[in-house]
Amino acid sequence: MSTTVAADAPMRSARARRRPTASFKWMVIPALLFAAGMIVLPFFWAIWLSAQETMIGGEPRFIGLGNYQRLLADEEFWNGFRLTMLLWLLSLALQLVAGTWLGLLLARSNAARGLVRTVLVSPFMLPPVVIGMMAIVILDPGLGVANWLLARIGLGPLLFLADPGTVMLTVALIDTWQWTPFVALIVLGGYLSLPRDVFEAAEIDGADAWQRFRRVTLPLLAPTLVTAAVLRSVDLLRFFDVIYITTQGGPGQSSTTLNILAYRRGFEFFEFGYAAALMVTLSAIVFGSVLAFARIRRSVAW
Amino acid sequence: MGKRRRAGILDGIQLALVLLVLVAPVAWMVLSAFKPRTEVAALPPRIIFTPTLENFVELFARTDFLENTLNSLIVAGGSTILGLVLAFPAAFAMSWHRMTWPATATLFARMAPGTLFLLPWLMMFTFLGLVGSHLVLILTHAVITLPVAIWVLLPYFDALPREVIESAEIDGCRQHQTLLRVALPMVAPGVVVAAILCFVFSWNYFLFALVLSGFDSKTAIVASFNFIGEGVTNWGALMAAATVIALPPLILTLLIQRHLVGGLASGAVKG
Numbered sequence: 001m002s003t004t005v006a007a008d009a010p011m012r013s014a015r016a017r018r019r020p021t022a023s024f025k026w027m028v029i030p031a032l033l034f035a036a037g038m039i040v041l042p043f044f045w046a047i048w049l050s051a052q053e054t055m056i057g058g059e060p061r062f063i064g065l066g067n068y069q070r071l072l073a074d075e076e077f078w079n080g081f082r083l084t085m086l087l088w089l090l091s092l093a094l095q096l097v098a099g100t101w102l103g104l105l106l107a108r109s110n111a112a113r114g115l116v117r118t119v120l121v122s123p124f125m126l127p128p129v130v131i132g133m134m135a136i137v138i139l140d141p142g143l144g145v146a147n148w149l150l151a152r153i154g155l156g157p158l159l160f161l162a163d164p165g166t167v168m169l170t171v172a173l174i175d176t177w178q179w180t181p182f183v184a185l186i187v188l189g190g191y192l193s194l195p196r197d198v199f200e201a202a203e204i205d206g207a208d209a210w211q212r213f214r215r216v217t218l219p220l221l222a223p224t225l226v227t228a229a230v231l232r233s234v235d236l237l238r239f240f241d242v243i244y245i246t247t248q249g250g251p252g253q254s255s256t257t258l259n260i261l262a263y264r265r266g267f268e269f270f271e272f273g274y275a276a277a278l279m280v281t282l283s284a285i286v287f288g289s290v291l292a293f294a295r296i297r298r299s300v301a302w
Numbered sequence: 303m304g305k306r307r308r309a310g311i312l313d314g315i316q317l318a319l320v321l322l323v324l325v326a327p328v329a330w331m332v333l334s335a336f337k338p339r340t341e342v343a344a345l346p347p348r349i350i351f352t353p354t355l356e357n358f359v360e361l362f363a364r365t366d367f368l369e370n371t372l373n374s375l376i377v378a379g380g381s382t383i384l385g386l387v388l389a390f391p392a393a394f395a396m397s398w399h400r401m402t403w404p405a406t407a408t409l410f411a412r413m414a415p416g417t418l419f420l421l422p423w424l425m426m427f428t429f430l431g432l433v434g435s436h437l438v439l440i441l442t443h444a445v446i447t448l449p450v451a452i453w454v455l456l457p458y459f460d461a462l463p464r465e466v467i468e469s470a471e472i473d474g475c476r477q478h479q480t481l482l483r484v485a486l487p488m489v490a491p492g493v494v495v496a497a498i499l500c501f502v503f504s505w506n507y508f509l510f511a512l513v514l515s516g517f518d519s520k521t522a523i524v525a526s527f528n529f530i531g532e533g534v535t536n537w538g539a540l541m542a543a544a545t546v547i548a549l550p551p552l553i554l555t556l557l558i559q560r561h562l563v564g565g566l567a568s569g570a571v572k573g
Contacts (some may be wrong), residue, residue, distance in 0.1 A: 024398050024477065027391035031448060032404065034388055038445050039411050049421060060435040060442055100414045102320060119321050121562050122328065125555045126548055127506035130524045134327050137334065137532060137537050143343040145330065180325065185563045238415035241508050244331035245527055263417050267513055279418040286413050 050276035055193070060273065067277035077278065080185045080261040084167060085286075087257060091172040091179075095232055096225060097203070099178065099183025104217070106184060107191045120181040132245030135161065135174055158264055161246050164254035171243055174188060183228045188222025199238045222300035229291045237286045331548070334541035335521075342538040357538035358546075368541060370525035372435065377511070377521055378504040380440035385447030385500050386493065393452045394481060395446060397459035397466070405456065408449035416509045419445065434516020439503070442510040447500035454499060454561075458492030495561045502551045522547045 050067055054062040071077045106112040107182035112120065123131075139146050140158040150156035160170045202216045240259045243249065249264065256264070259282060266275030332343050336353040353498060361367050396404055417425075423442060424433070432438040462485060470484045486493070526543045540545045 024391075024395040025401075027395035027477075027481070028401070028404055029533070031392035032453070033408065034444070034448065035411070038423075038441065041420065041424070042419045043414070044426075045422035046418050105313055105316055105320075110312070111317055115319065116317075117559050118556055119324050121559050122552060123324055123554055124563070125502060126328075127523055128508055129506075129526050130331070130544045130548045133496040133526060133530065133540055134331050137541060138327055138330060143345065145345070145347050148345045148347065152335075177323070177327070182563065189563065190555045205331075234413050236470055240415070240417070245530065259415050259417055260416070262508075266417065266421055267424075272425075275417075275420055278397065279415060279421070283414050283418050286415065288411060 034227045039234065043298045046276045047280055050248055050273055052273040062206065063273075067274050068281070070274065071281065076253065076256070076261060077258075080278075081255055081260040083255065083261075084196055084237060084239070084257045084282075086168055087175075087239055088174055089235060089297065090169070090252065091175045091236050092229060092232055094172065095183050096229060097179050098180045100187050100221070101226065102180060102184035102288040103187025103191060104213075106188045111155060112185065112188055120185060124182045126178070128241030128289075129245055131174060131178055132242050135242070136247055139170065161255075162251060164251050167247060167255045168250065171239075171246075173277040174242060175239070179235075183232065186228045186231075187224060190221055190227075194220050219300075223297060223302070226293055226297040228301060230290060230297075231291065232285055233289050237289060238282060258285075306563075320473075328452060328548075331541050331544050333446060335545040337538055338394060339536065339538050342536075342541070355555075357536075357542035361539045361542045365525070367522065367546070368519075370520050370522040372545065373515075374505055376436050376521070377396040377439040377443055378501050380436065381443035382443040382500040382502045383449050384440060386497060387449045388444070389448055389451030389455060390486075390493070391481060393455035394459050394485060394509050397456055397462075397559055400478070405452060408452055409529070411445055412449050420510065420513055423510075427514065433514055433531070434519055438514050439511055439519060439521070443504040443507055446503050446507055450499050451496045451505055454496040455489065457493050458489040462488055495558050498554045498558050502554055505547075505550055514515075519528050 032206055050142065051062060051064055053063045054060045090096070104263060108116075138144050141147065141157060141159045144160075147157040158166060161167050198220065199212065202212045207215065215223065237258045239257055240263065243255050243257060243260055244263070247255045249260040256276065262275050262278035262282060265271045265278060269275075331421075335357055336355070336494050337348070337351055337357075341348045341351050372572065392404065395401070419442075423438075427433045427438045428571070466488070467480060468486060470480045475484065506523065508523050511519075511524045512527070515521060515524055522543070526540075526547060529540055529543060
C-alpha cells in the first residue's frame with residue numbers, strides 16, 4: 001500500500017506541473033448573458049413596473065408601494081389568494097396520499113416497467129391544452145360521458161367545471177389524475193434506494209403492516225415526499241394552464257386563482273402596473289413556500 | 303404462502319384499476335377523434351363504430367392547423383437547439399469547476415410564474431418589433447429549455463473521468479475542440495435525453511405563445527385553445543386536434559421514459 005503511494009506521488013506532481021492552468025469558466029458566459037437578458041432584466045423590470053400606475057393612453061406614474069396597498073384592499077386579490085391556497089392544499093394532499101399508495105404498490109408488485117411505465121408517465125407528459133380539451137369533452141354537463149357513467153351508478157348529474165361550487169374540486173381532481181403517477185414514481189425511486197434490512201428487522205420484530213408503514217417506511221420516505229411536495233407546490237401555486245383553458249377563471253370569479261387574476265389584469269385589461277404587483281406577490285408566495293419546504297426537509301432528514 | 307398470494311392478487315387488482323383510470327380519458331380522446339360526426343357525442347357511448355378520418359380531414363382542410371403544427375415544430379426545434387447550445391458548454395464548465403450557483407440560479411426561472419416575465423417581455427419585444435415572430439417564441443421557450451438541459455447534462459458531465467479531459471488538454475486540443483471532439487461523444491446519451499425533454503417541454507408550453515405569437519407564428523397548442531374559444535362544437539375535430547398535438551410528446555417520452563422522472567425532478571432531488 002505504502003509503496004504504491006510513494007511511487008505515485010512523484011508522477012502526480014509531475015502531471016500537476018504539466019497540467020494546463022486554463023480555465024473553462026468562460027463557457028458559462030453565453031448562458032449567463034442569455035439569462036441576464038431574458039430572466040434577470042425582466043424580473044427587475046417587473047418589480048419596477050409594479051411601482052407604477054399605468055393607464056391606457058396615459059403616462060405611467062411612479063406610485064411606490066401604491067399598487068401593493070391597493071392589492072391588500074382588493075376583494076378580488078383575496079378571492080384569488082383563497083382559491084390558490086385551496087387548490088394548493090387540496091391537490092397536494094390528494095397527490096401525496098395517492099402517490100405514496102401507488103408508489104408503494106408499484107414497489108411491491110415490481111410493476112413499473114415496460115407498458116405500465118408508459119401508461120404512468122403519459123398523463124404528465126401530455127400538453128396541458130390536451131388535458132383541458134379532454135376535460136371539456138368528458139366533463140360536459142349535458143353530453144359528457146362522465147355524467148352518463150355517474151348516472152349508471154345512480155349519481156349526478158354534476159356540472160363539474162360549470163358550477164362555482166365544484167369547479168375548484170374538479171380542477172384539483174384533474175391535476176391529481178395528471179400528476180399522481182409522477183409523485184408515485186418519485187416515491188418508488190426513493191423507496192428502492194432505502195436499506196432493505198430495516199424492513200426485514202421490523203418484520204422480524206413482529207411489527208404488523210400498518211406499524212411498519214407508520215413507524216419505518218413513512219419516516220424513511222419523508223425526505224422523498226418533501227421533494228415531491230416542493231415540485232408539485234411550485235406548479236400548483238402558479239397554476240394557470242388547465243384553468244385558463246377550461247374556464248378562464250369562471251364561472252364568475254370562482255376559479256380566478258392569483259395567476260389567472262394577474263394574467264387577466266395584465267393582458268386583458270392592460271393594467272400593467274397592478275398586474276405586475278400581483279405577479280411579484282405571487283412569486284414571493286412561491287419562493288416563500290420553497291424556502292419553507294427546504295426547512296422542513298432539513299428537519300425530516302435522517 | 304396463501305396469504306402472500308392473496309395479497310399479490312389484491313395488488314394486481316388495484317394496479318389494474320389505476321391503469322384503467324389513467325388510460326380511459328386518453329383512449330376516449332383517441333376514439334372520439336376517429337368517430338363519425340354523428341356518433342361523437344352519442345350516449346350511451348358507442349365503443350363499436352366504423353372508424354373514419356373525416357375529423358382529421360376537416361381539421362387540416364378547414365383550418366390552418368397544418369401551418370400551426372409546422373410553427374410548433376419550428377419553435378420547439380429552435381428552442382431545443384438554442385437551449386442545448388447554451389447549456390452544453392455551461393454545464394461542462396459548471397461540472398468541471400464544481401460551480402453550483404449558476405445551477406441554483408436557473409432554478410429561479412423554473413419557480414417564478416411565467417406571467418411575471420411575460421409583461422416585460424411583451425414591452426421589450428414590442429419595442430424590438432419581434433412580437434408575432436418565430437424568433438420571439440424560440441427565445442422565450444429557451445427560458446424553459448435552458449434550465450432543463452443544464453440539469454439533465456450535469457450528472458453526465460460529473461461522471462466524465464477528469465483524466466480524459468486533462469489528457470486532451472495536454473495533447474494540445476483547443477478548449478472548444480476538447481468539448482466537441484472529446485466530451486460530446488462521451489455524454490451523447492445525456493444530450494439525447496436533454497434534447498427530447500427540451501423539445502417536449504417547448505412543444506407543450508402554452509402561456510408564452512398565447513401572448514407573443516401572431517397569425518403567422520401561432521402554435522398548434524394555441525390554435526387548439528382558440529378552437530375551444532371559438533365554440534367549436536364539433537368534438538370530433540377538437541379531439542382530432544388534441545390527438546395530433548399529444549402524439550409527439552407521447553412518442554418521444556416513450557424513448558426516454560426511464561430517465562424521465564430524474565429529468566423532471568432535477569434540482570429538487572439533488573438539492
